Amino acid sequence: MIHRLTILPEEICVPVREGETILSAICRAGFxxxxxxxxGGCAVCKVRxxxxxxxxxxxxxxxxxxxxxxxxxxxLSCRAVPTSDVVIxxxxxxxxxxxxxxxxxxxxxxx
Ligand code: FES
Numbered sequence: 001m002i003h004r005l006t007i008l009p010e011e012i013c014v015p016v017r018e019g020e021t022i023l024s025a026i027c028r029a030g031f032x033x034x035x036x037x038x039x040g041g042c043a044v045c046k047v048r049x050x051x052x053x054x055x056x057x058x059x060x061x062x063x064x065x066x067x068x069x070x071x072x073x074x075x076l077s078c079r080a081v082p083t084s085d086v087v088i089x090x091x092x093x094x095x096x097x098x099x100x101x102x103x104x105x106x107x108x109x110x111x
Pocket of ligand 1: 035037039041045046077079
């Protein structure tokens with residue numbers, strides 16, 4: 001099943017394949033944003049999940065996302081896999097950048 005991922009503040013929507021992480025879906029769709037290790041070790045890729053559900057298919061180190069952050073919807077996007085349509089907000093000082101304009105237009109045309 002494909003889920004729909006909406007990224008704020010740009011309000012860009014990208015498809016998420018079964019088992020795909022938020023980070024992988026955004027990069028596959030031709031965009032990038034601030035991230036680091038891509039494997040749950042640095043916490044640079046934090047996003048806030050505003051709507052919908054995500055799951056961690058691998059455990060994450062509890063020290064990377066505090067209990068308070070977790071309660072506020074903060075997740076590691078390199079590990080969080082949407083299990084429904086999801087709306088996320090990037091960190092306030094971060095933004096989407098188009099890496100591949102052709103791919104990003106193609107991905108969005110399937111929405
Ligand atoms: S990129 Fe390092 S924890 Fe996600």
